[in-house]
Amino acid sequence: MKTMKKYFLILLLVLIALSLSACTGRRVAATGWSEITLKEDIAYFSYGPQVYALNVKNGAQQWVYPVEAETGIDFYAAPVFADNETQLIVASYDSNLYSINPATGRENWSFTGAENRYVAAPLVIEQGIFAPSSDNKLYGVDLNGIPLWEPFETGEPIWASPAWSESCGCIYVASMDHILYAISPETGSLLWKTEDLGGPIVSQPAVSESGLVIVSTFNNEIVALDEKSHRVEWRFHTPDWAWASPVIDGEQVYTSDLSGTFYALELASGKLLWQLQPGGSIVSAPLVQDGQIYFATDASSLVVVSTDGVVQRNLPIEGKLYASPASNGDIILLAPSEAEFFLIALNQNGTQIWGYPPAE
Amino acid sequence: MWDTFITLMITVLLFIYDFVGQNFGWAIIIFTVLVRLVTYPLTAKQMKSSKAMQELQGSKKWNDIQKKYKGDKEALAQKQMEIYKEMGISPFGSCLPLLVQFPVIIGLYQAIIRALAVTPIQLVNLSKHISDGANLIPIHSQFWWMDLSEPERLTMFGVAVPVLAILVVITSYIQTKMVTPPTQGTADAGGQGAQMTKAMSLYMPFFMGYLALTFASGLALYFIATNLATIAQYVLTGQADFKNILPKLPARS
Numbered sequence: 287m288k289t290m291k292k293y294f295l296i297l298l299l300v301l302i303a304l305s306l307s308a309c310t311g312r313r314v315a316a317t318g319w320s321e322i323t324l325k326e327d328i329a330y331f332s333y334g335p336q337v338y339a340l341n342v343k344n345g346a347q348q349w350v351y352p353v354e355a356e357t358g359i360d361f362y363a364a365p366v367f368a369d370n371e372t373q374l375i376v377a378s379y380d381s382n383l384y385s386i387n388p389a390t391g392r393e394n395w396s397f398t399g400a401e402n403r404y405v406a407a408p409l410v411i412e413q414g415i416f417a418p419s420s421d422n423k424l425y426g427v428d429l430n431g432i433p434l435w436e437p438f439e440t441g442e443p444i445w446a447s448p449a450w451s452e453s454c455g456c457i458y459v460a461s462m463d464h465i466l467y468a469i470s471p472e473t474g475s476l477l478w479k480t481e482d483l484g485g486p487i488v489s490q491p492a493v494s495e496s497g498l499v500i501v502s503t504f505n506n507e508i509v510a511l512d513e514k515s516h517r518v519e520w521r522f523h524t525p526d527w528a529w530a531s532p533v534i535d536g537e538q539v540y541t542s543d544l545s546g547t548f549y550a551l552e553l554a555s556g557k558l559l560w561q562l563q564p565g566g567s568i569v570s571a572p573l574v575q576d577g578q579i580y581f582a583t584d585a586s587s588l589v590v591v592s593t594d595g596v597v598q599r600n601l602p603i604e605g606k607l608y609a610s611p612a613s614n615g616d617i618i619l620l621a622p623s624e625a626e627f628f629l630i631a632l633n634q635n636g637t638q639i640w641g642y643p644p645a646e
Numbered sequence: 647m648w649d650t651f652i653t654l655m656i657t658v659l660l661f662i663y664d665f666v667g668q669n670f671g672w673a674i675i676i677f678t679v680l681v682r683l684v685t686y687p688l689t690a691k692q693m694k695s696s697k698a699m700q701e702l703q704g705s706k707k708w709n710d711i712q713k714k715y716k717g718d719k720e721a722l723a724q725k726q727m728e729i730y731k732e733m734g735i736s737p738f739g740s741c742l743p744l745l746v747q748f749p750v751i752i753g754l755y756q757a758i759i760r761a762l763a764v765t766p767i768q769l770v771n772l773s774k775h776i777s778d779g780a781n782l783i784p785i786h787s788q789f790w791w792m793d794l795s796e797p798e799r800l801t802m803f804g805v806a807v808p809v810l811a812i813l814v815v816i817t818s819y820i821q822t823k824m825v826t827p828p829t830q831g832t833a834d835a836g837g838q839g840a841q842m843t844k845a846m847s848l849y850m851p852f853f854m855g856y857l858a859l860t861f862a863s864g865l866a867l868y869f870i871a872t873n874l875a876t877i878a879q880y881v882l883t884g885q886a887d888f889k890n891i892l893p894k895l896p897a898r899s
Contacts, residue, residue, distance in 0.1 A: 317766070318765050362766060445766070485783075608770070
């Protein structure tokens with residue numbers, strides 16, 4: 287009986303160890319998603335510890351970076367083009383910014399100045415590469431990865447990609463400290479900033495041609511600010527945290543929240559035009575193409591809706607959809623999490639053409 | 647049901663986090679101590695059963711039957727059961743409360759990791775557990791020199807020292823030695839079970855240390871807090887045997 291008890295204790299310890307291991311992996315489980323970047327027939331995206339380049343037509347792998355997955359590296363941020371599309375910039379969870387040759391997948395350079403993880407994709411404009419970090423700072427580097435200026439510091443981590451405003455000539459940086467900052471890309475200095483907007487901001491602001499900057503906040507609000515007066519033009523209340531980046535299409539703004547409600551608002555006033563609640567949370571920006579809106583939910587569905595709010599299709603997809611759909615006009619690409627494939631291609635009828643990695 | 651349980655734990659953990667000025671390290675420590683207090687009746691029952699078993703296994707009667715039925719395992723087991731029945735002791739009396747605590751321990755750890763929410767999907771998932779906690783985001787995982795979401799190392803004179811993992815090994819060793827009764831009676835009485843106990847009390851702290859070394863330091867902090875809470879419980883109830891902590895030297899012949 288005593289021996290049995292000891293075996294029982296050992297079994298219990300093994301169970302505890304297994305349960306804890308299942309919870310953590312090698313550390314706090316690195317869980318994120320990457321948006322998809324499309325260039326002609328090649329899709330670039332990150333998944334876990336590697337960045338992939340795939341042929342959009344058939345899903346054939348062009349290259350993978352790094353060739354062997356390394357412990358400690360994860361990519362959550364979408365790859366973005368720089369230097370006339372001769373560089374692909376990817377920000378990593380290992381606090382480094384990498385430049386990769388988009389043709390070969392070989393590393394050009396890396397910038398190692400950040401002190402914490404990159405979650406969001408950098409902004410690439412003529413003046414340089416602007417990478418937001420979880421160390422609360424925005425880093426500006428040139429096309430060789432050389433710092434342009436001292437990093438601009440906010441009060442909390444920055445998980446939102448910065449946005450460029452042509453009319454302001456500034457970069458908008460939204461931080462988890464509830465504030466939107468307008469930064470000069472030439473000097474890295476602050477041009478203006480908002481007051482506390484009430485909640486963390488984790489997605490890229492949208493800038494309209496009419497001079498409105500629209501941000502989603504965890505204060506259950508979509509807030510529109512006037513670029514010139516710096517005042518709040520309108521606020522739209524949502525029942526849950528607003529995570530996804532708003533998308534401006536003509537005179538409408540498409541946005542959503544974690545309750546799973548998708549909204550079409552009037553750009554000028556923030557007035558609700560229509561709304562849908564297909565189920566699941568929505569964290570990604572919609573894709574607007576040819577008069578149709580595609581948005582993904584974490585309840586495994588891709589919803590296609592007309593710009594006047596009529597649901598065209600609700601396609602079940604295996605896995606949770608956190609990343610925005612991408613399209614080259616013919617093919618729609620989705621990057622599901624917790625699924626067999628981490629990139630799938632659908633035709634316009636919603637039929638899956640291929641999945642990556644290919645089934646064995 | 648498990649999700650509701652985790653949500654409850656996360657809510658309490660984040661309430662403490664907010665209450666102590668948004669310090670996640672102190673929130674883990676206070677939360678661990680609170681959970682230990684809530685589960686104290688179970689722990690007390692386990693301690694009581696362990697003590698009764700310890701006394702029984704040191705008794706003459708017990709040692710006598712070990713000797714008498716040395717070669718007959720079946721008869722020995724039967725006699726042992728008779729003694730348990732006679733003394734009113736359940737052989738699993740100290741295991742069952744531990745079994746009940748098992749989901750609490752796992753739930754506590756899951757609550758800590760989920761509440762830290764250092765990655766996007768973790769934050770999406772956390773939002774489903776907290777209805778109105780946007781003012782707590784981002785959760786500050788820095789505690790003294792540690793990032794509680796990462797394995798801990800303290801650089802001293804150019805050397806990265808895993809301070810928490812070392813503390814986990816030390817406190818686990820002390821705790822295990824206090825909880826595990828010393829091997830008593832004859833060598834036969836100890837037998838395989840006693841050897842296993844001895845091996846466990848030696849390997850277990852290193853196993854815990856390995857977990858602390860590899861996983862998020864929030865887990866290591868939890869291990870230390872729970873070990874210290876257990877040691878305190880034994881000390882406060884007068885059941886701590888500090889002589890048992892130091893390894894016994896073999897007696898001179």
